[in-house]
Amino acid sequence: xxVSAIRRAWLLPSIDWIEFIRxxxxxxxxxxxxxxxxxxxxxxxxxPLHKPYWLSGGRLKFELLDSTxxxxxxxxxxxxxxxxxxxxxxxxxxxGKGIRAGFEELAPLLIGKDPRQLDAINRIMDLALPGHPYVxxxxxxxxxxxxxxxxxxxxxxxxxxxxxxxxxxxxSVSTGxxxxxxxxxxxxxxxxxxxxxxxxxxxxxxDIERINLxxxxxxxxxxxxxxxxxxxxxxxxxxxxxxxxxxxxxxxxPCETLDEIAQVRRRTRYPxxxxxxxxxxxxxxxxxxxxxxxxxxxxxxxxxGLTKARRLRDFCLATGITMLIMDTGGSVVSDTGVAHxxxxxxxxxxxxxxxxxxxxxxxxAPGQGARNVDGCFSAPDLPGLGVEPELALLGxxxxxx
Ligand code: MG
Numbered sequence: 473x474x475v476s477a478i479r480r481a482w483l484l485p486s487i488d489w490i491e492f493i494r495x496x497x498x499x500x501x502x503x504x505x506x507x508x509x510x511x512x513x514x515x516x517x518x519x520p521l522h523k524p525y526w527l528s529g530g531r532l533k534f535e536l537l538d539s540t541x542x543x544x545x546x547x548x549x550x551x552x553x554x555x556x557x558x559x560x561x562x563x564x565x566x567x568g569k570g571i572r573a574g575f576e577e578l579a580p581l582l583i584g585k586d587p588r589q590l591d592a593i594n595r596i597m598d599l600a601l602p603g604h605p606y607v608x609x610x611x612x613x614x615x616x617x618x619x620x621x622x623x624x625x626x627x628x629x630x631x632x633x634x635x636x637x638x639x640x641x642x643x644s645v646s647t648g649x650x651x652x653x654x655x656x657x658x659x660x661x662x663x664x665x666x667x668x669x670x671x672x673x674x675x676x677x678x679d680i681e682r683i684n685l686x687x688x689x690x691x692x693x694x695x696x697x698x699x700x701x702x703x704x705x706x707x708x709x710x711x712x713x714x715x716x717x718x719x720x721x722x723x724x725x726p727c728e729t730l731d732e733i734a735q736v737r738r739r740t741r742y743p744x745x746x747x748x749x750x751x752x753x754x755x756x757x758x759x760x761x762x763x764x765x766x767x768x769x770x771x772x773x774x775x776x777g778l779t780k781a782r783r784l785r786d787f788c789l790a791t792g793i794t795m796l797i798m799d800t801g802g803s804v805v806s807d808t809g810v811a812h813x814x815x816x817x818x819x820x821x822x823x824x825x826x827x828x829x830x831x832x833x834x835x836x837a838p839g840q841g842a843r844n845v846d847g848c849f850s851a852p853d854l855p856g857l858g859v860e861p862e863l864a865l866l867g868x869x870x871x872x873x
Pocket of ligand 1: 699701724725747748769
């Protein structure tokens with residue numbers, strides 16, 4: 473009788489399943505307790521860089537990041553935090569005001585939903601607003617924070633379990649003269665860094681000089697990789713990669729498009745990493761299927777959050793693609809989401825993360841979250857994200873839903 477009742481009830485469009493099971497199975501203890509989002513609060517936070525930063529061969533300059541922090545509250549009294557922060561307005565097709573506009577569209581749809589149902593939350597967002605991964609990422613991370621707090625587990629445990637080793641932090645060495653870049657590498661060495669992302673691109677002769685000097689000064693146990701951030705034409709990338717020898721690392725995003733990188737891949741022998749060209753599973757499938765790159769840089773904001781990054785991670789693990797895990801910018805809130813995610817990946821498949829917090833002069837959660845310890849990040853051993861921004865440092869929300 474119960475089975476036939478369930479079959480009939482399944483046809484009803486809006487049945488409350490928990491109430492239905494309670495009614496049909498009065499002696500069965502239903503342990504799932506509903507939790508509903510009842511408020512979404514949004515803050516804007518300026519993150520000035522300690523000093524101007526150039527990348528893509530010096531054609532792009534950055535001095536200030538426009539970050540958006542979100543706190544999602546629930547009727548169970550559990551709250552979660554997330555952050556969306558593009559690297560300025562010229563790096564990728566995203567900007568801070570766009571994230572906050574995205575909340576106007578998505579936040580009202582979240583009210584009443586269970587934040588722990590991450591796939592369902594993402595489907596709701598994707599149906600209502602195609603694209604716009606940066607706003608979805610902030611929401612997704614806040615929901616993971618709630619899922620962790622409500623289960624008493626750090627996010628890394630929910631994402632698959634914490635790997636034992638901390639994850640090396642890659643420096644971000646601004647484009648400059650060869651000597652200036654080597655001095656900057658030394659500054660990061662003094663902070664404990666052993667992985668260095670050296671920004672090249674645009675000037676072929678100078679790039680060869682930069683790479684040769686940096687490689688000649690690489691120390692045992694260090695990794696220096698060379699990131700053009702899309703700046704080279706295929707002709708330029710092929711010339712540079714075939715003019716330097718003896719490197720044991722890789723080149724990152726040499727050209728603008730996957731088609732161009734595929735050309736470079738066919739005519740050179742160093743491993744290549746795709747960063748700015750990876751936005752979706754479609755991109756990753758093409759990178760793997762066409763043999764375009766051996767590494768990818770998964771930036772959590774750019775791919776739409778931890779839920780979608782998890783799918784990319786699993787594809788990479790299944791197909792032997794090595795990963796770097798980063799965000800596009802942000803405070804310790806973003807960095808800590810990165811730390812949780814990166815620490816679920818075996819060390820041989822995750823070569824580094826990035827710590828944006830060390831490049832900005834504002835910290836909304838002093839002393840909390842993932843911090844540089846001997847050049848590495850570890851995810852906090854607290855339920856959820858493990859970071860609670862101080863409201864006194866954020867001021868008033870710019871929007872509440
Ligand atoms: Mg990069």
